[in-house]
Amino acid sequence: MTTVNPPPNAQWLSQLARDIKAWGQALGFAQVGISDIDLTDEEPRLQQWLAQGCHGEMQYMAQHGMMRARPQELHPGTLRVISVRMDYLPPNAGFASNLSDPNLAYISRYAGGRDYHKVLRNRLKKLGEQIDEALKQAGLSDSGFRPFVDSAPLLERPLADNAGIGWTGKHSLLLNHDAGSWFFLGELLINLPLPVDIPLTDNCGNCVACITSCPTGAIVAPYTVDARRCISYLTIELSGAIPTELRPLIGNRIYGCDDCQLVCPVNREAPLTQEADFHTRAALQQPTLLALFNWDEETFLKNTEGSAIRRIGYERWQRNIAVALGNAPASAEILQALQQRLGSANELLAEHIQWALEQQQLKLTESDTTTQRKTARLIRVIHKGLPRDA
Structure with missing residues (x-):
């Protein structure tokens, strides 16, 4: 990263900071904040979280050591981090109807549209280019900017917290008075000593809705998530078998989970996104589990093109749906679909299909038993009301 030479004065930097925020909003960011690079308070928390194994199979969380809390090591010369917020809550989200109908598939609301990584990164690059153009016109060296969108060992939430974008909630997501938690974050690392913004205070108070509703x-614990139990981790990050004891708890959630956000009171007034790219695609708008399970790989790839969903691959997609089908009400159609897929499934998928079949067969047996009991009870009632010589 190059350094700015000669150094601009404080007044010029303050004006540039205001310009950067205006440019960011013109590019579609709902909010832009600036922080320094000091994350030393986060290092012991990160070390403890990793030591407890809460990152599960996400080895990338551990392989860079404490670099995540040291932006200057990730990108030498970094003096400030520009954090941006882009709202993603789509219209017609269908939260209640999807979760309340076990035959429908629930997909986390961030994933129904285009992959956010590409959208934010392109906008951040344009913002960096505007900053460099301003520096060029002032006769200064470029900012050495580098954009990141959940794509490098960087603690983006603490940085955004320090930049006044929001405060970290007890579910570990960032919360904002205006947008709740329905937004993406992105960062631009630069070498300019811009004035920094004031962090917000924690406004969760005594609320524990996210904790009790997971x-x-x-x-x-407040502010601590064990990824090994998190449905988002289980359905997206985990490459192997989903632990048997957790499968019934997943319900119909086949890609991610929004429960901790749905119950959060700060989200009550969250705005809908202004980005059409984040609107839910028609193929993912309240689909049935069976319809998605019947997609072949070609259909899966076509319907998830440019989507974050595609990165889990067809096998894990089928694995997740199989678990949800096992949790669905007893159905002859579901049994048939599972049995048909079992013959061509690999070992990982076959295990989950077999589990789903067992769950379905158990429910059918219980249903038959219940029906038999009701019939026997009805017969007793009828006989009780008949004349003795009937």
């Missing part, structure tokens, strides 16, 4: 108990 289906799998993944929020093991």
Whole structure:
């Protein structure tokens, strides 16, 4: 990274900071904040979280050591981090209807549209180019900017917290008074000593709605999530078998989970996104589990092109749906679909299909038993009301 030479004065930098925020909003960012690079308070928390194994199979969380808390090591010369927020809550999200109908598939609301990584990164690059153009016109060296969107060992939430974008909630997501938690974050690392913004204070108070509502108990303490129990981790990051004891708790959630956000009171007034790219695609708008399970790989790839969903691949997609089908009400159609897929499934998928079949067969048996009991009870009632000589 190059250094700015000669150094601009404080007044010029303050004006540039205001310009950067205006340019960011013109590019579609709902908010832009600036922080320094000091994350030393985060290092012991990160070390403890990793030592407890809460990152599960996400080895990339550990392989860079404490670099995540040291932006200057990730990109030498970094003096400031520009954090941006882009809202993603789509219209017609269908939260309640999807979760309340176990035959429908629930997909986390960030994933129904275009992959956010590409959208934010392109906008951040344009913002960096505007900054460099301003520096060029002032006769200064470029900013040595480098954009990041959840794509490098960087603690983006603490940085955004320090930049005044929001405060970290007890579910570990960033919360904002205006947008709740329905937004993406991105960062631009630069070498300019811009004035920094003031962090917000924690406004969660005594609320523990996210903790008590987590289906799998993944929020093991305020501000601490054990990824190994988190449905988002289980359905997206985990490459192997989903632990048997957690499968019934997943319900119909086949890609991610929004429960901790759905119950958060800060999200009540969250705005809908202004980005059409984040609107839910027609093929993912309240689809049935069976319809998605019947997609072949070609259909899966076509319907998830340019989507974050595609990165889990067809096998894990089928694995997740198989678990949800096992959790669905007893159905002859579901049994047939599972049995048909079992013959061509690999070992990982076959294990989950077999589990789903067992769950379905158990429910059918229980249903038959219940029906038999009701019939026997009805017969007793009828006989009781008949004349003795009937």
